[in-house]
Amino acid sequence: MSIKHVFKRTGGWLYLNTALGRGPLRGAGVILMLHRVLSNDRAAELPHRNELCVGPEAFEHLLLWLQRHFDCVPLMTLLLADPEHVPNRPRVALTFDDGWRDNAMNAFPLLRQYQVPASIFLSTDFIGSRQHFWWETLGETLWGSHGQVARHSLIEHLHQVGRPLPVLLDDIDDDRRSLALVHYLQSLKSLDPQVLSDLTESCPHGAQPQALDWSQVRMLEDSGLIRFGPHGASHAILTGLDDQRLHEELSRSRIALENGCAQPLPVYCYPNGDHDARVRQQVAAHGYPFALGTETGLYRHDGDPLNLPRFGVSQRNAHHPELLAWRIRRGTRS
Template identity: 75%
Template sequence: MAIKQLIKRTSGWLYLNSSVGRNQLHGAGVILMLHRVLANDRAANLPHRNELCVGPQAFEHLLMWLRKHFDCVPLMELLQPNALRTERPQVALTFDDGWRDNAVHAYPLLQKHQVPASVFLSTDFIGSRQRFWWESVGETLWGSHGDKARMHLIEYLRITGHPLPVLLDDIDVDRRSLALLHYLQGLKSLDPQELERLTDECPPESLPQALDWHQVRAMEASGLVRFGPHGASHAILTGLDDVRLHEEISRSRDALHNGCNRPLPVYCYPNGDNDQRVREQVANHDYPFALGTATGLYRGAGDPLNLPRFGVSQRTARNPELLSLRIFRGARP
C-alpha cells in the first residue's frame, strides 16, 4: 500500500511539474470542495471523518501547496468571462454546510495565508440548535458521547430496522471506523424526517454544530469569505416534490439575503444531487451558477448550473500530490 501511495504521489508531482500538466491546466480553473476543519489532525484521520474533515495541520499544508502552484481566487472571480486567461491555473475554495469550525479553525488559516473562500450554508442550521444527522449519529455510534448514549441509539436503530453491522464492534480502530463510514453512507437515502428522528435520539452535547449569523457577518466583513445557499434543511433536492423544492430553494435564498450583505449568486446542491427539474428551479430563483460534485476542470464551458468540483479529504490535504493526480484524471476528456 505504501508503494502504491508513493507512485500516486510521484505521478501527481510529475503532472504539475511537466509540460503536459502545464498545458492541460493553462486557462483552467479548479474548484475545491471542503466541509470541516477539526481541532486536530488525529481526529480527522479516521475513515468515517476523513472524507468530510481535515485537520488544521493538513489544511495549512494544503493552503501553502495551493499558493505555490495556483492563483487562489474568489469563486466569483474564477467564474467571470475571460477570467481564466492567465498564466497560472486558478483555484477557488468552497466549504459546504456551514460548520462552526469553519470560523474557529479554517478562517484563521485562510486569513494567515490570505486565501479567499466561499462557504455554502444550510440556512436552517445557522444560529439554531438543529444538528447535522451525519455528525450526531456518527459520533454517537463512535462512542464520543459515552457508552450509554451509544447503546441507546444502537437499540433504537435495531427497532426501526437499521441494525448495525458486526464490524462496528471490531477492536481494530480503522476497521471499525471504516464500517461506520459505510453504515452512515447507507443511511443517506432515508427520508429527511427519519434522519431527524435518528438525530433526536442522540445526546445534545455537541451543540451548536453550525455557524451563527454573527460569525457569518464577521467573516463576510473581512472581504475574504463570501456565503451562498446549500439548501435550507439540507434535504436532497431531487427527492422533493415541486412545491417542497420551490420552498426549500426560496427559504435558503431569503435567509441569505437577510443574513448577508453580498450573498453569492451561486447555489450549492446538498450532496451534489441535481437533475433537469432541480436545475430549472434553481435558475428560476435567479441563480446563474450552481455547484455539483462531479469532478473536472472549469473552462467556462459546460452547464453553469452543474459546475464540477474536486473533493478534499484529510488524505489529500496531507498529500496534495494525490489531489494533483485526481485533477489530472478529472481533466481528461
C-alpha cells in the same frame, strides 16, 4: 504508504511540476470542495471523518501547496473571468459546504494568515440554531464519542427502524471499525428524512452548536475574504422533493441569505451534489446563474453553469496534496 499511493503521489508531482503535465491546466480553473477543519489532525484521519474533515496541520499544508502552484482566487473571479483573457497560471477557488462552526474557529484563522479567499455554502436552517447534521451526530454517537449509554440507546433506536448495527462496528481495530461506520452511515441515506431527524434528536447534543451563527457569518463576510451562498435550507436532497417543497426549500434558503448577508453569492450548492433537469430549472428560476455539483473536472467556461465541477478535499489528500493533483489529472475535462 502503499505502492499505489506512491505511484499516485509521483504522478501528481509530475503533473504540476513539468511543462508537459501542466499543459492541460493552462488557463483552467479548479474548484475545491471542503466541509470541516477540525482542531486535531489525528481525529480527522479516521475513515469516517477523513472524507469530510481535515486537520489544521493538513489544511495549512494544503494552503501553502496551493499558493505554490495556483493563483488562489474568489469563486466569482474564477467563474466570471473572460475566457479569452484568462492567465496561463491555473487558478483555484476554495468552497466549503454546510456552514460548520469550525469554518470560523479553525479554517478562517489560516485563510486569513495566508490571505486565501473562500466561499462557504450554508444550510440556512442550521445557522444560528441548535439543529444538528445527522451524519455527524449519528456517526459520533455510534463511535462512542458521547459515551456507551448514548451509543447503546441509539443502537436500540436503529434496530427499531430496521437498521441493526453490523458486527464490524464492534471491531477493536479503530481503522476497521471506522471504515465499517462509513459504509453503515452511507446505508442510512435511504431512510426517510423524518426518521433521520428523529434519530438525530435522540442523540446527545454538544455544548456548542455544530453550525455557524449569523454574527459569525457577518464577521467572516466583513473580513473581505469570505462570501456565502445557499446549500439548501434543511439540507434536504432536492431531487427527492415535490415541486412545492422544492420551491419552498430554494426560497427559504435564498431569503435567509438575503437577510443575513450583505452580498450573497449568485451560486447555489446542491446538498449531496444531487440534481436533475427539474432541479436545475428551478434553481435557475430562483435567480441563480451558477450551481455547484460534485462531479470532477476543470472549469473552462464551456460546461453547464448549473453543474459546476469540483474536486473533494479529504484529510489524506490535504496532507499529501500530490494525491489531490493526481485526482485533478484523472478528473480533467477537456
